[in-house]
Amino acid sequence: MPAAGFVVANAFYPNQQELVMMMVYLALAQGINVIYGFTGYLPFGYVGFFGAGAYGLALSVLYLHVPAGVGLLFAVLAAVAVAALLFPLLRLEGVYFAIASLAAAEALYEVISNPSLAAVTKGPYGINLVSAYNANASFVAAVALVAVSMGIVVYLRTSRLGLALRAIRSDAVSAEFAGINVVQRRTVAWLLSAAMAGAAGGTFAWYTSTFYPGAVFDSSISIFAIVFALFGGVGTTWGPALGAVVLFGVYNAVGISQPQYFQLIYGVLIVLLVLFLPGGLGSLVQRLAPRWRRLRRTPGRGPEALPGVGGPDG
């Protein structure tokens, strides 16, 4: 459904690049949802997988001469390989994990942008994929990215894997004694989340076609994805998607024309959210849904039923 929304929006909205970026962020926010919302690991260095994906696509197109669509597979592979290399991080918890993942992303950035590796990675001089540029095809890839990332979250919300991950987030020891292979399930979530960021990075690289390493390893990408996911509400299907659309929309409305206000508006939004809606926008829907149902169940009483709606229980 959100994927279809973007297709329709593309027909009416002139700024396609903005739409693609919104879709990329939607996928990243859902990737954060998978690893944080379902397992409780908050990766500040999530951008590392995004960058790995961007370079996975770029290098496979440049050196293996594969079509960019196939390059997306290499994007996913590159991110998954980085995630596999970082398995030991999962032994850490909470803030230690967050910081270690940030350090790992920075390390990856330093390696890729290193001038000594310019022969392979083009080092700090950036990537040029203009020969593979195809706005329509990469837009379609972004739409597919949204559909797949939504599909993954829907699957986790309804499958035994998702239930197992929520159990692990609740209490890893008890989850073991419910018969769950905690290490294995966590690993699956970690790889899945990395793959989503890798695909997002590859899509970004394809659509943008020229970029510097600093652009795809920019730590503000992690922060944006995390904020979007938290704003909408992690652990839900729609929260992170909603967060990405709303906040990225706000960013584009005010962030680019008036960057000084944008910081302020973002700050205020996040403070309000933490104070009044710690569960994210999604939790608002959950809170209001029962009241809405109650409202509809008493149609005959009309407006006079309304005062009771905001009663003591709400």
Added chain:
Amino acid sequence: MAEPLLLVSDLTKNFGRFCALDGVGLDLGAGEVVGLVGPNGSGKTTLINVVSGLYPPTRGTVTLAGRPVHGGAPHTVVRSGMNRTFQIAKPLGGLTVEENLRLAGASAGHRPLPEGDLLQLVGLSGLQGRVAGSLNASQQKRLDLARALATGPRVLLVDELGAGLSPAELDQAAGILRQLAEAGMALLVVEHLMGFLAKVTRAVVVLNAGRQIFRGDLDQAVQDPEVVRVFLGG
């Protein structure tokens, strides 16, 4: 005699230079209930933690129906047919009661009771939809027990089920444990409440400072000079 269901031999666990378990041996047959008693810090919970796979042993073996299970992660122990409860209940707080049991039942080693029967057994009928974290302490203990039972264990390690329960709940809990034993389950019951334990079994093992100092009937235990010295000092 047939091979025991659970056989623990020479089990030793060191934490750094501290020896929490020192060569403990134990065996349990189907339907057998053994109480594990001892003063605080004698190694009762450590024994359960090592036997259930939460900690690897420093030395010694644990076999379940002839198959070694020591050194494996808890989920492998669970899948081979042994589970445990916790002194302070640890239900999966973010999940509903029903989800707790469904998840545990999905990885059952042996055919468990249906969820409805389990809930009825532990007295949680009608609470399937409740989020486990919102249950009270006694209900969380029941859920902890039900979660363990949902995995269909043949051996159940019960860590202080009685602690914090009311007298009526204690009777009920003792009844549940007797019922499980009658159905053929082997139970190792760590307990501080001797009155409660006596309602479940006469057979006890007494630990002190990580060593077994007595094994036999509860009545003889209270007359054993070393047991008396350990519990009453002097």
